[in-house]
Amino acid sequence: MHIRIINPNTTASMTRVIEQAARALAGADTHISATQPEAGPVSIESHFDEAVSAVGVAEEVLKGEREGGIDAYIVACFGDPGLLAARELTRAPVIGIAEAGFHLATLISTRFSIVTTLGRTGIIAEHLLEQYGFRHHCRRIRAAEIPVLDLEHDPDAAFKRIVAECCRARDEDGIGAIVLGCGGMANLTEAISREVGLPVVEGVGAALKLAESLVGLGLQTSKHGDLDYPRPKPFTGKFAELSELRLPPGH
Amino acid sequence: MHIRIINPNTTASMTRVIEQAARALAGADTHISATQPEAGPVSIESHFDEAVSAVGVAEEVLKGEREGGIDAYIVACFGDPGLLAARELTRAPVIGIAEAGFHLATLISTRFSIVTTLGRTGIIAEHLLEQYGFRHHCRRIRAAEIPVLDLEHDPDAAFKRIVAECCRARDEDGIGAIVLGCGGMANLTEAISREVGLPVVEGVGAALKLAESLVGLGLQTSKHGDLDYPRPKPFTGKFAELSELRLPPGH
Amino acid sequence: MHIRIINPNTTASMTRVIEQAARALAGADTHISATQPEAGPVSIESHFDEAVSAVGVAEEVLKGEREGGIDAYIVACFGDPGLLAARELTRAPVIGIAEAGFHLATLISTRFSIVTTLGRTGIIAEHLLEQYGFRHHCRRIRAAEIPVLDLEHDPDAAFKRIVAECCRARDEDGIGAIVLGCGGMANLTEAISREVGLPVVEGVGAALKLAESLVGLGLQTSKHGDLDYPRPKPFTGKFAELSELRLPPGH
Amino acid sequence: MHIRIINPNTTASMTRVIEQAARALAGADTHISATQPEAGPVSIESHFDEAVSAVGVAEEVLKGEREGGIDAYIVACFGDPGLLAARELTRAPVIGIAEAGFHLATLISTRFSIVTTLGRTGIIAEHLLEQYGFRHHCRRIRAAEIPVLDLEHDPDAAFKRIVAECCRARDEDGIGAIVLGCGGMANLTEAISREVGLPVVEGVGAALKLAESLVGLGLQTSKHGDLDYPRPKPFTGKFAELSELRLPPGH
Amino acid sequence: MHIRIINPNTTASMTRVIEQAARALAGADTHISATQPEAGPVSIESHFDEAVSAVGVAEEVLKGEREGGIDAYIVACFGDPGLLAARELTRAPVIGIAEAGFHLATLISTRFSIVTTLGRTGIIAEHLLEQYGFRHHCRRIRAAEIPVLDLEHDPDAAFKRIVAECCRARDEDGIGAIVLGCGGMANLTEAISREVGLPVVEGVGAALKLAESLVGLGLQTSKHGDLDYPRPKPFTGKFAELSELRLPPGH
Amino acid sequence: MHIRIINPNTTASMTRVIEQAARALAGADTHISATQPEAGPVSIESHFDEAVSAVGVAEEVLKGEREGGIDAYIVACFGDPGLLAARELTRAPVIGIAEAGFHLATLISTRFSIVTTLGRTGIIAEHLLEQYGFRHHCRRIRAAEIPVLDLEHDPDAAFKRIVAECCRARDEDGIGAIVLGCGGMANLTEAISREVGLPVVEGVGAALKLAESLVGLGLQTSKHGDLDYPRPKPFTGKFAELSELRLPPGH
Structure with a gap:
């Protein structure tokens, strides 16, 4: 079971702290990886920081989906930035801390x-x-x-x-x-x-365990209704690459 | 990790169904045991059935505490009968389905x-x-x-x-x-x-995984405030044996 | 009009206090009787005490129904233990304090x-x-x-x-x-x-007056829908006698 | 015990219907009287009708207080018009239907x-x-x-x-x-x-019984805080006589 | 645009204060007029005062409708007395402060x-x-x-x-x-x-601007459903003249 | 009064539609300008689209603040994307449609x-x-x-x-x-x-009028408490320029 932790801010040292804390708590069969967005705020302390970090979270989920093999995602900032957006982008469970x-x-x-x-x-x-x-x-x-x-x-x-x-x-x-x-x-x-x-x-620990729980039960983010994959469409400017959502076959 | 599932009704065959379903979902390190009260209704389909079964749930928790070594309890009836009472009786997490x-x-x-x-x-x-x-x-x-x-x-x-x-x-x-x-x-x-x-x-699966989650994180039912162990006191009649709550040292 | 007060704990002296207080407030035509369960806690100070006392409350209602002639019941503990269960067992109004x-x-x-x-x-x-x-x-x-x-x-x-x-x-x-x-x-x-x-x-006084009110208006616990008599079924062990709910004719 | 029913509309025949229904349900010791405002709508079917009738309700309570000897009031229109205003004007309980x-x-x-x-x-x-x-x-x-x-x-x-x-x-x-x-x-x-x-x-029956209940318990509208008697003050025009609230001694 | 401010109490000097404050804030094209009821309390400090003032508010709206040419009303007391009643009496927006x-x-x-x-x-x-x-x-x-x-x-x-x-x-x-x-x-x-x-x-300023907003957008109080004009009917006594609601043609 | 409408999607033709609709409703003294983000989705139909557009909204507010002279902003997408973030970035009122x-x-x-x-x-x-x-x-x-x-x-x-x-x-x-x-x-x-x-x-019309209302009253987004300007901090990658929030003197 591969769980990807996304630290929504861009401070890599904090990503490491979170990753270590998660590894110490992970189940024997759980592989933990942790990333942070390439672009965004170094910490999240306002609605503004949060709004920017939500894009980073979504992009990290898309990156994870391209990599493949990720069973669940964790959004490791207490405001749960981009949580519902992230859920739209994957069948894997996404849990906010x-x-x-x-x-x-x-x-x-x-x-x-x-x-x-x-x-x-x-x-x-x-x-x-x-x-x-x-x-x-x-x-x-x-x-x-x-x-x-x-x-x-x-x-x-x-x-x-x-x-x-x-x-x-x-x-x-x-x-x-x-x-x-x-x-x-x-x-x-x-x-x-x-x-x-x-x-x-x-x-972080709580989200890790909830992610393990859902994966263990075979429960995935519902694609029936309002968390379905977004309709593909053009994005412009620095977000242009988001136009190419590679959705799973059949979508 | 030992998780005790309490089927609040007294139908042993249903206990077996629940136990099997739980075993199929349990983590590698999780030992599942399942019981049902000695006394109570064969099924729970009313407030009345539920009220009686709540006592059975509490008694099964007390029995489990006397046995020792149980890390979490699951109350496996959809009305969560006796859930808060059960939480008072143990430091172990208790989860309703x-x-x-x-x-x-x-x-x-x-x-x-x-x-x-x-x-x-x-x-x-x-x-x-x-x-x-x-x-x-x-x-x-x-x-x-x-x-x-x-x-x-x-x-x-x-x-x-x-x-x-x-x-x-x-x-x-x-x-x-x-x-x-x-x-x-x-x-x-x-x-x-x-x-x-x-x-x-x-x-049942959901509760199993939440129980594993809490145990995995070392989180126990809070004994600070309103879920603390009940004050010991005499019980009469067919409940007389409840008088002898053996509380952990220091209580 | 006969109103039965059920003190959900088993302390008879407290039953007497409650009964006296009620009698002092009862209407001229109101006959007050008061009981407590044969089995249960001497006082109710936790979810656990309450869960056990709820069975006693239900049993006292069943006893009252077997006696006959009771127009309303009062559950005289501030947590209203077993209130909805009690309502299922009788057409008479049941009021919690x-x-x-x-x-x-x-x-x-x-x-x-x-x-x-x-x-x-x-x-x-x-x-x-x-x-x-x-x-x-x-x-x-x-x-x-x-x-x-x-x-x-x-x-x-x-x-x-x-x-x-x-x-x-x-x-x-x-x-x-x-x-x-x-x-x-x-x-x-x-x-x-x-x-x-x-x-x-x-x-207690408030419940007495509400009970008198409902009886005076001919209003009874609804048997349409979710407060209907429980479906009869086997109970085991020390609750075996609950198997024999004697429901009114036509049920 | 004297309970005054106020029909907030000005249709005397409806007052009689209400009064009769109440008398048929009243306790042996309860004296029922019923009035309607001198001024107001013949029926209440809108916010506007209700606003006008609220004044009539208040005036009827003031009239009742001047008469003396009234133990409780009932406001007999389903919108409970003027209920909180009426409660301010008397220590007697006031109940809306x-x-x-x-x-x-x-x-x-x-x-x-x-x-x-x-x-x-x-x-x-x-x-x-x-x-x-x-x-x-x-x-x-x-x-x-x-x-x-x-x-x-x-x-x-x-x-x-x-x-x-x-x-x-x-x-x-x-x-x-x-x-x-x-x-x-x-x-x-x-x-x-x-x-x-x-x-x-x-x-109407429900309010009658609740009024009897409160009187029977000696419970009166609280004069501590926000239901206290209104501060006396001048009213002008057709409401001029409301200036002369005769409050109980000590107010 | 003509906005009529109704001071629900009868203190004309307070009406002037409110009117001046509103004029200082009104748009260039907004004509402000301000009135107070002929009858009612000199200040509003209780449910009772408020109930009486609500009638005054309604009467002032009716007066305004008879005058014609009023685009919106403001009810300038913090309890918004008579607000929904007033809305029934006109298509013009009515705003409470x-x-x-x-x-x-x-x-x-x-x-x-x-x-x-x-x-x-x-x-x-x-x-x-x-x-x-x-x-x-x-x-x-x-x-x-x-x-x-x-x-x-x-x-x-x-x-x-x-x-x-x-x-x-x-x-x-x-x-x-x-x-x-x-x-x-x-x-x-x-x-x-x-x-x-x-x-x-x-x-007052807030209500003025909201009134200007609604008028500027051509939005009027809905006459579909529960804020429709009241059904005409007889009123008695000092409210007799309310019998003659002159509703707009087609009603 | 200068009101800036931000169409959160990047479809310029839709910006024009919105701008025209707003101009037709604006007050005589209101200058309307309308923009859309340089980067983002062409339409907003999911949480994902909305999360991306929220950054565009924030950037447009920052651009507006650098331009100066803008009295209020409107966020013209029905999900109000980035609304609270935008409010943090300016003293001007920001209204969602x-x-x-x-x-x-x-x-x-x-x-x-x-x-x-x-x-x-x-x-x-x-x-x-x-x-x-x-x-x-x-x-x-x-x-x-x-x-x-x-x-x-x-x-x-x-x-x-x-x-x-x-x-x-x-x-x-x-x-x-x-x-x-x-x-x-x-x-x-x-x-x-x-x-x-x-x-x-x-x-859009509603937001325009509310914006005009607030500006007309001199009411601005509160900088006391949780809508205060964000704490300045480094942003990385494609968001690097957000590091240079130019806050008003004294901040």
């Missing part, structure tokens, strides 16, 4: 809180909670107010602020679990969990 | 329909959709109007009616996937899916 | 808060509010953090803590009424209300 | 439909369902397309159309009960119910 | 708070948010606890309290904009906005 | 239906309705099943199918207005409206 974190958190607790990086991205999580149906399962969206790349540049300070915010969530929010709100925290989960003493759900 | 089916269906489609056995149980599914957050992801709850045990007694007729209802769902509901609404359909998934040509999500 | 409290509170205020015993049961109330439609009418669920039986064992301390929490609700929540979240508080309503100076809605 | 019908219907069924007079008033019921929390309990709002006064002028034809619509609701909507959507149907409930074979909830 | 403020606030921010006059009217805003669909866009309803007419009588103190509450909203609520909750604040918007440093949306 | 259509439709009707091009894009509209708060105001999303560019290539057939679907909406959905679900229908509004006899709300 935000949705994955939410889903698993509801299986081990009745209510959870999110601890994310910057407060301004809270609205992205809020919109996802609404779309996915988890609005009432999430008590509160909290931010440690750390720029994403500080997770790499100043990991100790970042860790401390995240733990502090998680502890506040534990003590004030009436919750049973915490969802970490950034793919870049994937390598910190265990340490955070130890400090906080609550189940801490991290999206 | 209705919730499992809903969660996975939303990962491969934007909207799904449910095809269940008897129309009168639709309200149970409806309440679960509300509680879990999937009210708007489910377009319609449909019933093939088959008593649960007819899945065993008259499997061909049952199969035809289920497929017919699934086809109506596919053609009329604007959906991308179907969730099968009975644990007793676990062995039919593949055949139904072939006939219908849509992703068909069956709860 | 949580739903009753919520319904009446919305008739005399626009928003209310709940003051219950233990914080861990808040999620039960939350799920009921969602199912019944009152999520937005309830501003906050508060707990006095009193074990249920302390209402009997240490009534003065319990009273003080409840009043203190009610006063906080009154001063902080922007509400017009308080719903008391435990059947065991039935005898305290008047005293609490005097201390707090707000309408305080207690579920 | 739409809310009353909805509340009781949810106690004897899991889902209900409404059968009302004119389709154009469906939106009024829809807004009330949203405000009261019963949006998901009501499967469908149906109209027999009968002008309100035809209930008096052509009762046989009206009865047939209502029964026909109720039967469609029973057969198509997946419901357990029907709520009748007009005070003028109060005398038809029993006959409709017989024809349809489902519990039929009529609002 | 609460809805207008909410609509525009969502176009320039993701979440807003409301700052209104008296806390007791918060429930009115809450009900409107629910009906209009903006429940989740509004983080919090805040009150400066100023009686409406104090905006005229003690404008400096009122201004300070409003600004203070707006600053609390800005600092605590996680919002991007504030909606002012009273027509009488129409002349303060700019000054408040300067003090607070956030976009401040005031309803 | 889907949101604009929804907002205005609720001001002239209580319930509306959408008639769009392809059924597969219905889910996009559904998600927007949820996010914007209009889920319950929209009765039904209908598709004429016309590829977007057929609006240009086979306008007569397209027109007939749209009108036919609008008539079905009018007759079956219980609505007061129709929202047209494609920017390419902007020149057809009047003709459709004539055929259907209902208010037909078209998004």
